[in-house]
Amino acid sequence: MKKNYLCRLEKKSELIPGIFDFTVYAPEISHTASCGQFLHILCSDKVFLRRPISICDVYGDFVRFIFEVKGDGTKELSFKKVGDNIDIMGPLGNSFIEGEYKNPVVIGGGIGIFPLFMLTKKLENPTVFLGFRDKSRIVIQDEFSAIAKTYIATDNGSYGYDGFAADMLKEYLRENDCGIIYSCGPAPMLKAIKTISEQADIPCRVSLEQRMGCGIGACLVCSCETIFTGVNKYKRVCKDGPVFWSSEVIL
Numbered sequence: 001m002k003k004n005y006l007c008r009l010e011k012k013s014e015l016i017p018g019i020f021d022f023t024v025y026a027p028e029i030s031h032t033a034s035c036g037q038f039l040h041i042l043c044s045d046k047v048f049l050r051r052p053i054s055i056c057d058v059y060g061d062f063v064r065f066i067f068e069v070k071g072d073g074t075k076e077l078s079f080k081k082v083g084d085n086i087d088i089m090g091p092l093g094n095s096f097i098e099g100e101y102k103n104p105v106v107i108g109g110g111i112g113i114f115p116l117f118m119l120t121k122k123l124e125n126p127t128v129f130l131g132f133r134d135k136s137r138i139v140i141q142d143e144f145s146a147i148a149k150t151y152i153a154t155d156n157g158s159y160g161y162d163g164f165a166a167d168m169l170k171e172y173l174r175e176n177d178c179g180i181i182y183s184c185g186p187a188p189m190l191k192a193i194k195t196i197s198e199q200a201d202i203p204c205r206v207s208l209e210q211r212m213g214c215g216i217g218a219c220l221v222c223s224c225e226t227i228f229t230g231v232n233k234y235k236r237v238c239k240d241g242p243v244f245w246s247s248e249v250i251l
């Protein structure tokens with residue numbers, strides 16, 4: 001049974017309107033977390049269910065996560081002040097890394113870029129593609145650029161590549177070797193990346209951001225469809241994932 005901890009909010013900033021960067025003191029989580037795992041957060045006593053948010057980074061006794069305000073839960077969370085305790089369960093789920101591959105590519109879009117930061121730090125010589133709606137929504141680009149060769153795409157061409165990050169990846173793969181693709185982002189983006197990886201015959205890991213209930217495998221709210229049959233037809237994103245091989249899930 002996973003434990004929940006009362007974690008003191010140590011640092012808080014609003015990176016751009018509606019996107020908050022939190023660091024909490026959480027030694028029990030920071031020392032056991034691996035890249036790709038997530039936290040299940042009780043946003044306030046006004047919001048019934050916990051909300052899943054990825055671990056963006058860990059250092060020492062601290063855990064960093066970044067979230068966008070979407071609805072009631074994340075809005076309540078954004079009201080927390082430095083010094084407040086936050087009830088956090090975790091780390092939950094599995095990891096991005098399974099096996100060793102050369103020339104890894106990391107690709108993410110929107111809130112999907114946050115779990116990729118800790119992964120990028122762990123990889124050897126990764127190339128990173130990040131997609132945003134427009135220039136005003138770009139966050140932590142400088143932090144990615146400091147640890148990896150990083151390319152930015154915006155949907156409206158206001159910064160970097162004009163179009164989707166997946167299209168940029170497709171062009172990159174025409175001229176560069178890639179041993180594995182790691183990805184997280186909105187469903188249409190993951191679908192496109194899955195197709196690209198299949199065409200190029202490159203293994204691909206996808207992290208799914210499904211709606212969740214319990215977060216620990218008990219309620220089945222987070223089920224996703226797989227290529228398997230029988231009892232394995234549906235997998236739980238919270239417990240069997242959130243990271244899957246793209247070849248095993250139906251997107």
Ligand SMILES: Cc1cc2nc3c(=O)[nH]c(=O)nc-3n(C[C@H](O)[C@H](O)[C@H](O)COP(=O)(O)OP(=O)(O)OC[C@H]3O[C@@H](n4cnc5c(N)ncnc54)[C@H](O)[C@@H]3O)c2cc1C
Nearest residue numbers: 051052053054067068070071072073074111114209210211
């Ligand atoms: C494993 C995992 C990791 C995640 N990591 C992050 C992260 O690092 N940063 C971050 O900002 N968000 C992350 N999310 C998404 C985050 O959990 C949702 O945005 C949040 O639960 C919305 O809660 P709410 O109460 O604010 O909004 P709600 O009122 O519950 O919903 C508001 C809107 O958000 C949509 N939404 C709700 N849940 C999700 C979801 N799970 N994924 C996508 N859209 C959703 C709804 O369809 C609705 O349109 C993650 C989700 C999962 C499953």
Ligand code: FES
Nearest residue numbers: 213215219220238
């Ligand atoms: S959220 Fe309950 S089983 Fe996954």
